[in-house]
Structures are given as structure tokens and as C-alpha cells.
Amino acid sequence: KNQVEQSPQSLIILEGKNCTLQCNYTVSPFSNLRWYKQDTGRGPVSLTIMTFSENTKSNGRYTATLDADTKQSSLHITASQLSDSASYICVVSRGSQGNLIFGKGTKLSVKP
Amino acid sequence: DSGVTQTPKHLITATGQRVTLRCSPRSGDLSVYWYQQSLDQGLQFLIQYYNGEERAKGNILERFSAQQFPDLHSELNLSSLELGDSALYFCASSSHGGQGRETQYFGPGTRLLVL
Numbered sequence: 001k002n003q004v005e006q007s008p009q010s011l012i013i014l015e016g017k018n019c020t021l022q023c024n025y026t027v028s029p030f031s032n033l034r035w036y037k038q039d040t041g042r043g044p045v046s047l048t049i050m051t052f053s054e055n056t057k058s059n060g061r062y063t064a065t066l067d068a069d070t071k072q073s074s075l076h077i078t079a080s081q082l083s084d085s086a087s088y089i090c091v092v093s094r095g096s097q098g099n100l101i102f103g104k105g106t107k108l109s110v111k112p
Numbered sequence: 113d114s115g116v117t118q119t120p121k122h123l124i125t126a127t128g129q130r131v132t133l134r135c136s137p138r139s140g141d142l143s144v145y146w147y148q149q150s151l152d153q154g155l156q157f158l159i160q161y162y163n164g165e166e167r168a169k170g171n172i173l174e175r176f177s178a179q180q181f182p183d184l185h186s187e188l189n190l191s192s193l194e195l196g197d198s199a200l201y202f203c204a205s206s207s208h209g210g211q212g213r214e215t216q217y218f219g220p221g222t223r224l225l226v227l
Binding site for chain 2 (some may be wrong): 041042043044045046049089091099100101102103104105
């Protein structure tokens with residue numbers, strides 16, 4: 001079954017600290033993996049897109065990694081800010097024109 | 113602001129009714145995607161249109177249908193509504209037809225409440 005599992009479900013950290021969010025997938029065939037940031041009540045915003053051959057991609061303080069062998073990805077947030085409070089969604093694209101399969105997200109709260 | 117617009121922002125209706133959600137993609141984008149986001153399911157891909165034609169289909173119910181018009185705006189029609197259809201409905205757009213490496217830009221969503 002094509003699934004995307006994210007952990008933890010929720011996370012609370014202090015401003016300025018780093019954190020890492022996890023994504024495991026069983027999607028096949030794999031096309032690419034995306035991380036989105038979704039503020040409450042708003043549409044998701046793309047952070048990174050990685051294909052099979054890419055194992056790391058950065059976007060400012062966000063760094064995504066991909067291990068296609070173990071089918072795992074992580075999103076590392078450095079020096080967190082209050083504005084990082086949001087849900088982070090891992091999405092895997094299946095096949096060349098395939099469906100996007102979404103994880104349920106990790107809800108991150110950054111406290112002062 | 114992603115450049116994708118959706119109307120209405122909020123919609124309250126009764127079970128059994130039919131509603132239409134509207135989406136205008138970013139200028140120049142040819143693909144439109146529809147998603148449903150409910151509390152317990154996360155985001156689910158419904159359907160994609162590219163330049164007026166259906167390109168990919170996800171978990172879209174038979175009671176739901178969509179179309180993309182010549183001016184590239186899209187409408188999602190939801191009929192025989194049930195309580196479980198209450199959700200946020202997002203539209204996204206991208207420049208081309210392949211879901212490949214393209215970034216999708218999401219609209220602000222339409223919040224549907226079925227009573």
C-alpha cells in the first residue's frame with residue numbers, strides 16, 4: 001500500500017533550537033519527495049523537492065535529506081523562529097505522472 | 113500570496129445539497145489540482161486538469177466532479193453532500209502538466225461545512 005508516515009505527530013521546541021522531522025514512505029514507483037509548510041488555515045507552501053538522485057536540499061534554515069534505499073526523509077530546521085510554527089507535510093509523488101500522496105503532517109510549535 | 117485565488121472562502125450548506133467551488137490559477141499556469149483536507153485524513157489529492165483536460169485522478173468520489181474552462185479557471189462540483197464532506201478544499205496550480213518536479217502553488221482554500 002502506498003503510504004507516507006510522519007513523526008512525531010506534534011513537537012514543541014524553544015525559539016532558537018534545532019529540530020528534525022521524519023518521513024517514511026512505502027510509495028512505489030517513486031518520483032520525488034516534497035516538504036511543505038502549512039500555516040494554520042492557509043494553503044501549503046513548498047519548501048523543497050527532491051528526486052531519487054538527490055540526497056540533500058536546502059532552503060534557508062530548512063534542510064531536507066532523502067535516503068531512497070531506506071525510503072526515509074528528514075526535514076531539519078535550524079535556529080527555529082516563532083514563525084516556524086506550522087504543520088510540515090511530507091509528500092511523495094508516485095510515477096512520472098502519478099498522484100501525490102500526503103503524510104498527515106507534523107505540527108510544530110515554537111515557543112519563546 | 114501564491115497568486116492562486118479561490119472562492120468562496122467559506123461555505124455552509126445542508127446535507128443533500130450541491131455546491132460549486134471556483135479556482136483561478138496563477139497567471140500562465142496550465143495545470144490545476146484539487147485537494148481535500150479534513151482533520152483526520154490530512155491532504156488528499158482529488159483530481160488534476162491540464163489545459164482543459166483531465167490529467168490525473170486521485171481519491172475523488174463519484175459525487176464530485178471538476179472541469180477546467182478555456183480561460184483555465186477550474187470548478188469543483190460537490191453534489192449529494194454528506195456530513196463527512198466537511199473539509200478544507202484547496203486548489204493548486206503549476207506551470208505544466210507533469211507532477212514531476214513542478215512546484216505547486218496553493219490557494220487559500222474554501223472551508224466547506226455541511227450541516
